[in-house]
Amino acid sequence: xxxxxxxxxxxxxxxxAMSGFGPGFTSIIAGCRQKxxxxxxxxxxxxxxxxxxHRGGELKARGEELWSVMExxxxxxxxxxxxxxxxxxxxCGSTSQLEIAAHHPHFGEERSxxxxxxxxxxxxxxxxxxxxxxxxxxxxxxxxxEPRSVEDxxxxxxxxxEIGCHNINVVTPTHYSPHIVLALDIAAGxxxxxxxxxxxxxxxxxxxxxxxxxxVDIYLPDFKYSDGEMASKxxxxxxxxxxxxxxALLEMHRQVGVAKPAxxxxxxxxxxxxxxxxxxxxxxxxxxxxxxxxxxxxxxxFNIMSxxxxxxxxxxxxxxxxxxxRREYTEVVxxxxxxxxTNLDIQGSPL
Ligand code: SF4
Numbered sequence: 001x002x003x004x005x006x007x008x009x010x011x012x013x014x015x016x017a018m019s020g021f022g023p024g025f026t027s028i029i030a031g032c033r034q035k036x037x038x039x040x041x042x043x044x045x046x047x048x049x050x051x052x053x054h055r056g057g058e059l060k061a062r063g064e065e066l067w068s069v070m071e072x073x074x075x076x077x078x079x080x081x082x083x084x085x086x087x088x089x090x091x092c093g094s095t096s097q098l099e100i101a102a103h104h105p106h107f108g109e110e111r112s113x114x115x116x117x118x119x120x121x122x123x124x125x126x127x128x129x130x131x132x133x134x135x136x137x138x139x140x141x142x143x144x145x146e147p148r149s150v151e152d153x154x155x156x157x158x159x160x161x162e163i164g165c166h167n168i169n170v171v172t173p174t175h176y177s178p179h180i181v182l183a184l185d186i187a188a189g190x191x192x193x194x195x196x197x198x199x200x201x202x203x204x205x206x207x208x209x210x211x212x213x214x215x216v217d218i219y220l221p222d223f224k225y226s227d228g229e230m231a232s233k234x235x236x237x238x239x240x241x242x243x244x245x246x247x248a249l250l251e252m253h254r255q256v257g258v259a260k261p262a263x264x265x266x267x268x269x270x271x272x273x274x275x276x277x278x279x280x281x282x283x284x285x286x287x288x289x290x291x292x293x294x295x296x297x298x299x300x301x302f303n304i305m306s307x308x309x310x311x312x313x314x315x316x317x318x319x320x321x322x323x324x325x326r327r328e329y330t331e332v333v334x335x336x337x338x339x340x341x342t343n344l345d346i347q348g349s350p351l
Pocket of ligand 1: 082
């Protein structure tokens, strides 16, 4: 990013922070301002999964396999077929050129990811889901981001490790999964040892997730909706969301299992599900809880998020143009307890 672009980008972030909206952007700013501690903090006996694949040459091969999917792109369930390698943009807004909006220690993620040094977050530009209420819409849909090479991304990963982050947290990774795997391969060769957090909207193709088996240490997916009509209405026609997130969660769980913090309080492996409770039952929270309770272990990590705020185009939809009420939140927390879920991350009351 040159000086002018950087100033423009930081200015746009600052405006958002000052507007008082959007915990996402506000926490990005907070992350930028926080100073990470100097020493990397991972358990001495921890080895990320991708390291074994790197040693055998498999990591690079997986990255190249994923790269070839961009010929007529089917990386995400949109399967729009864009010829990204020829410079064409897909529905997500990406060609094969990697674009990154920011990278820094983030102190607003889950406690077991933040620790004392922060989660080493890399915000990738563009998105295939394109929700009307996205808190990071400037990054996901607004073109914020700068062209970067795969080597640049590897350097960012190493830098985040150097300044003391506990993991590499790739945000909205699906459309750049080939770049991430290839960058990991380079960084692993230069000493990267942090767990990889795959921070996704959850709308994933099983075929692509299988190529990430052994690459990802921590899956951090959203479970946004239980109803396809809602998914379609608020996420650009993605009516397959409920069906695909369920398949994805089963695969993620098969790969990494239940997320349990280690003795040092940090997470190194496992499935961590996030669910943003939306007003007026739009997100179908009770059905989401029922499905998890019936299909995954009861101690599956489940973060019930209360911070919904109308952003971006949400004001065009009256039913989601307000914050959550305390009653709406406490009701679903109680429901999750009654369903027998034991590993709940409960947040402060929304109001
Ligand atoms: S990742 Fe982008 S280009 Fe590829 S299928 Fe999805 S929307 Fe289309």
